Amino acid sequence: MKVIPLPSITPYTKDTEINLRELINTIPDLIWLKDKDGIFLSCNTKFERYIGWKEADIVGKTDYDFVSKELAEIFRKYDQKIMTANHTFVTEQNVTFADDGHQAIMETIKTPQYDIGGNIIGVLGVSRDITKRKKAENLLNKFSLAVEQNPCAIFITDLNAEIEYANAAFSRTAGYSLEEILGLNPRILNCGKTPKETYKELWQTIKNGETWKGELINRRKDGSEYIEFASITPVRGQDEKISHYLAIKEDITARKQFEIEQRIAAIAFESQDGIMITDANNIIIRVNKAFTKITGYESEEMIGRTPSFFEIWKAISRILSKNVAKLFTDVTQLEV
Structure with a gap:
């Protein structure tokens, strides 16, 4: 041995x-x-x-x-x-x-x-x-809460455009839960109405390390369509190489619809016909120039009142035509 x-x-x-x-x-x-x-x-x-x-x-x-x-x-x-x-x-x-x-x-x-x-x-x-680590953790926690509670839809993808994170606003807007969307490509939201040139420009921009901003027309899980304003930014690691993409999106469907209605209203308000618009509570919110000419009232006198305002003054006019001065005094004291 x-x-x-x-x-x-x-x-x-x-x-x-x-x-x-x-x-x-x-x-x-x-x-x-x-x-x-x-x-x-x-x-x-x-x-x-x-x-x-x-x-x-x-x-x-x-x-x-x-x-x-x-x-x-x-x-x-x-x-x-x-x-x-x-x-x-x-x-x-x-x-x-x-x-x-x-x-x-x-x-x-x-x-x-x-x-x-x-x-x-x-x-x-x-x-x-x-101490420094705890401060960093607290800062990261604040950032996490800010992202999660942000009213804008936010999601992060890898370089293959596979979703790694999405906040609650994304789920509310698109209708997909985080579990459903993880690992999928955002193209599942594409309804086919956004021009292909837009997507081409988007990818060219972010691959060059720049931020792309623009409007996209997408489809929710339930099939309804919506318009969103998107800001998509490359995320760089410590080596300065692009590692992820960050998308922040705002649902602007209601705003776009309002803009369309405003344009239509602007055209209509040039009409020679008298036009009056009221809200859901029957309060006058807008009248066109033709309406002021027809009624004889300035818009400031009508906005904020109900259309019954005109009925009261019609009654006053009829009373005045009969030269009943006392009734005129009584009626003008009514609250309109």
Whole structure:
């Protein structure tokens, strides 16, 4: 049998301890070690800054020497829970550094420590500043809410135009749920009425890294058609290469219909016939010039009233024709 010699093990020396200490002190995280009774055994430079004391003054003391009794008791119960459960725990908390007073959000990992025999001898704590990460997460969360709650339909596709995300407004406008639309191409909305040249221009624009804006005529899941104003923008990754496309679309069907009606009304209002328009409550909202000539009233006198206004003044005219002055005075006091 061939005997394979074991590799030599470098003995633990003072230099090893110094190197290890330097290594721990260069770590930007807070590091500390307590025994089973909560007494500090060691800590690094970053922890010194947090407590505001040097390690020589921290070792041999407990949390009760540095923080309020209430907070120290919370730390103590937490450490006991870790040792009892024999499990690592992670928490987040806001802390204030004693050396300069700055505040930070720290992610703390506490884990049981064992001796060679596997017996728990204390708790090791490592705390990392996650302030920037939390701010980024909060910003991302705000952005997510803004997109999800945006009244415009928003969706994101990959380079093959397969939908990876769509917000609630998209579902309301197009009639498709997120589950139905994921992985599909937006062409399922095409009703065939948007000119092919429009789509050609769209793709040429976004593939060149530019934003395309224009109108599209699409079809909902229920078959009804709608007009939308779309803004489609390439999304670039950290390498500046296009990785996705972002589409923001606004349903302008009602606005387009209103514009058509306005154009028709503008033409009609040039008519020599008197034209009056009322709303659903029978309130006059517009009259043309011919109508003012026929009735003798300015538009400002009629807008906001009901057509019964004219019936009252017809009655007044008949009364005046009979020269009944008293009745004229009474009727003109009526509210119209």
